[in-house]
Amino acid sequence: MASLKGTAGLRILAYGSALSTYVLIVIGGYVVFSGSGVACGSSGPDSWPLCNGQVIPTLSGPVLVEWTHRLFTLVVGLFVLGMTIVTWARYREERRILQFSTISFLLLLGQILLGMVTVKTDLNPLVSTAHLAVASALLSAVILNAIAVRSISVSSDLVLR
Numbered sequence: 001m002a003s004l005k006g007t008a009g010l011r012i013l014a015y016g017s018a019l020s021t022y023v024l025i026v027i028g029g030y031v032v033f034s035g036s037g038v039a040c041g042s043s044g045p046d047s048w049p050l051c052n053g054q055v056i057p058t059l060s061g062p063v064l065v066e067w068t069h070r071l072f073t074l075v076v077g078l079f080v081l082g083m084t085i086v087t088w089a090r091y092r093e094e095r096r097i098l099q100f101s102t103i104s105f106l107l108l109l110g111q112i113l114l115g116m117v118t119v120k121t122d123l124n125p126l127v128s129t130a131h132l133a134v135a136s137a138l139l140s141a142v143i144l145n146a147i148a149v150r151s152i153s154v155s156s157d158l159v160l161r
């Protein structure tokens, strides 16, 4: 069984995944309500993964809002990818964590693709709704994963006492 000390890195990755996903969803809400969804361009070739044809656009107003949403996806991506790699490398026997972290990773990949389609289809309502639906599913998966990680940390703490 994993020791409490041994699960410290896993807990950072699990809690970081949950917190950063929550923050990204709030930023996504701001993208919608501020009308910044096509600030990096819409259906044209310059709108994704570039922003108005630039890697780093001029950051002000709606462009800053949309670009922050995209950039913060990188933070979520690092936590979720790190969580998945560490789980597959060291915690394969923890079935729930293996399942939740792998599902989180797959949802994240789907969400990044949907983000692209959202932009390319000029904020098609069906695609935007799917983007919101996958965001909710991803948040559920990372929270369930964090709860599962906490439960193995607590049980290993009890064994140590």
Ligand code: HEM
Residues within 6 Å of the ligand: 021, 024, 025, 026, 027, 028, 029, 031, 032, 036, 037, 038, 048, 069, 070, 073, 076, 108, 111, 112, 114, 115, 116, 118, 119, 123, 128, 129, 131, 132, 135, 138
């Ligand atoms: C983990 C990754 C992501 C999450 C959790 C996420 C979440 C969200 C959420 C919750 C919204 C608000 C939806 C609504 O209220 O209807 C949103 C909006 C949006 N997101 Fe993301 N997003 C992610 C990645 C991306 C990426 C990589 C792009 C790339 C372009 C993107 C583009 C957009 C756009 C354009 C909107 C505005 C949609 C509209 O105005 O209808 N998202 N996102």
